Amino acid sequence: MPPTRTNMIQQPDFETQRQAYMELTKLCCSDKNQTDILSFLSKLQYSQDENDYDTLHTIIEFLGDNDYPFIVSLDWKQEVVDFELFLNEILQRNYNGLRVDFPKYNDNDFLPNVFNGFNEALQKHNLQIGFIDTQSDEYVFVVHQVCDKAKVTQLVNDIGYYYFDTKEEDIERQQLIEEKRLLELPTEYNVKMLLFWLLMLLLCPFFTYVAYRGFLKEGFSFMVIFVAISNLIFYYFSITNIIREFSLYRNNKSTLFKEKKWK
Numbered sequence: 001m002p003p004t005r006t007n008m009i010q011q012p013d014f015e016t017q018r019q020a021y022m023e024l025t026k027l028c029c030s031d032k033n034q035t036d037i038l039s040f041l042s043k044l045q046y047s048q049d050e051n052d053y054d055t056l057h058t059i060i061e062f063l064g065d066n067d068y069p070f071i072v073s074l075d076w077k078q079e080v081v082d083f084e085l086f087l088n089e090i091l092q093r094n095y096n097g098l099r100v101d102f103p104k105y106n107d108n109d110f111l112p113n114v115f116n117g118f119n120e121a122l123q124k125h126n127l128q129i130g131f132i133d134t135q136s137d138e139y140v141f142v143v144h145q146v147c148d149k150a151k152v153t154q155l156v157n158d159i160g161y162y163y164f165d166t167k168e169e170d171i172e173r174q175q176l177i178e179e180k181r182l183l184e185l186p187t188e189y190n191v192k193m194l195l196f197w198l199l200m201l202l203l204c205p206f207f208t209y210v211a212y213r214g215f216l217k218e219g220f221s222f223m224v225i226f227v228a229i230s231n232l233i234f235y236y237f238s239i240t241n242i243i244r245e246f247s248l249y250r251n252n253k254s255t256l257f258k259e260k261k262w263k
Contacts, residue, residue, distance in 0.1 A: 011160045014046040017055055020158035027152060028142045029070050030094045037068055056132070056140070056159065069093050071132070073140045080105050080114050083139075087118065087129070090143045098125060111139055116166055133162040194245040201238035207231040 012020075018041055025037050040062055046055070060073050069089040074082060084102055091098040103117040115129070122128050123146055130152050132140040144152045149165070156163040208231055214224040 012158055017159045020155045024155045027148050028144050033068050073138050076137045080109050131164050132156050197238045197241040204235050
């Protein structure tokens, strides 16, 4: 039974991560591409600077800058054609120029819509896509041999992430992210706060009028600018808090929080 997935796996120490990246390189890259990547990984240093990329994205940046198709990151909004191009590049450079007939897709298809079909096409050649679950609005993936799935899954865990390889697992992943986000919010709406912010919103047009009359009389004086900016801030907080309270009310009526069972 797989572990219950939370937002992040417990972060392994840096040397464990380094060794895992090196083993992943040996499983997923051709001998020709391995040399420079392994050399880079052996010299990679851990950074505690909050402004630096994390280890995974530091490696992804190196791979992209040096044109090594290994660990690839795609934004969730990117088109399926980009996904296919990266896959073909990986096959060309790491798997002896293998040609795979991927299924046809529509221009308006989203990436998760093609995961299963593309994986099925690869599996005919004993390969598959493996995703590194970064719990963000990106898809990070490698291509590996089907027989190496257990090894790759463990190595992805050892770099601090979970692994998934199907559309169904991605849907479940998104549901878990959303449920965790909702669980971190207050679960009870506050009628008094809702009424307070409704009152603030009703007062905003009055202050808009005050700012307008002040502008006609004084132009862009300090007081007019102050009232106008304050009014915009009240508009923003009134609307966002009203939406928040209504969301909390709706969530109280829902049955989102069900126990997850792993088989």
